[in-house]
Amino acid sequence: MIRKINSKTNTRIKHAASLKEKKYREEFHEFLIEGDKVLKMALEAKMVKEIFTISPLLDVSDDIIQYVISRELLVKITNTKSPQGVAAICSIPNYSFKDEYKKVVYLDDIADPGNLGTIIRTALSFGYDAIIASENTVDFFNPKVVASSKGSIFFIPVLAGKIVDFKEKYQIIVSSLNDKSIPLEEAKTKIKDRMVLVIGNEANGVKEETASLADLLVKIPMVKMDSLNAAVASGILMYTLK
């Protein structure tokens, strides 16, 4: 179904624009995506509710409403000055944790949306079963997270959770530059069937209360600097321990 919207004050436009804010995403269980590649993946995952586009899209089921709008209106609802020609409202999926999950990534207060999106992308590529975020981790459905996840967020369960709830049934692996940490290659030989890989905050690392639950402390050996970008460090950990 295709409809035209001309007015800035149209309720659908205002609603779409409101989804930049977390409180509205939580209220409506919806989030906004941008660009044709991400839209294609969202359609594949059957998560698209409404499309806002500069020109009607041909390969979209007639059940999904397409609002044809001006570039000016598209700029209003997205976060980018020069958006690609399309945006869409998606429903936030209602994941619940499954006991069958074996390899899980736990994010202990990741703050940067670009890092979070990149971590989601990496976790999916290496076949992790789910991503769990601490309360203070940046919102999974922040537009910058969704953008840097390159659509991978539609294909891996992402949930809020507490690390302590994994202690009984999972091996908890914490990345830390702590003296007691063992090098990653050695850690690789000690991985159990069910594990949670914990990734800490970009500036402060893993919280003490989280680290105290660790069954295995690991570090990535470095020659100089002892400094890696958080998404890169996470990628090396996820690749090696997968």
Added chain:
Amino acid sequence: MIRKINSKTNTRIKHAASLKEKKYREEFHEFLIEGDKVLKMALEAKMVKEIFTISPLLDVSDDIIQYVISRELLVKITNTKSPQGVAAICSIPNYSFKDEYKKVVYLDDIADPGNLGTIIRTALSFGYDAIIASENTVDFFNPKVVASSKGSIFFIPVLAGKIVDFKEKYQIIVSSLNDKSIPLEEAKTKIKDRMVLVIGNEANGVKEETASLADLLVKIPMVKMDSLNAAVASGILMYTLK
């Protein structure tokens, strides 16, 4: 030495602001840095020529001139809306390639400044000897590259170069999802003493003419998506093949 500048049209302010553009960086062999952490590293590397700061810094040698300026002027010379309180002009180092370099990263048209900076940071952390960039790779001294390198650019030689010039003396390792590529863990056992790790463009991968020079084609095995962020993929390759 400390001086105060009040005027927007002051030549030092105009000069500093001009370094946002590559042509001026090339003309003057200078680039601009921002923030106290990066400045600290630049001072350690003895690459700082002039400092622009909101309040005078105490732990800086008197040989380096400090211009005390308003926040408004600092915004003018930097790329950020809300800059940290300090910026500086640094000299672009004149590296030349050394035959003793054993492990080198070659960038085949990396386009994103954030990715380039992150790759520099990773290469330094894992002890690579130098980074060589193809002609179409984004400028090493682009402010966004310098920022995302977190100061590591001061401690690893970065040079322009052609991959063909390495063919005779180095093993050329190309990351590619090509059918002939061998998995990374297998490639690890085949690394020679002198090697160049080639990393391709974010969207298009490694150029055909570059891939044709490869002694070893490697791929990172993935379960789903076959999609990793370029800086993450580079990080996994650099870590594994270091």
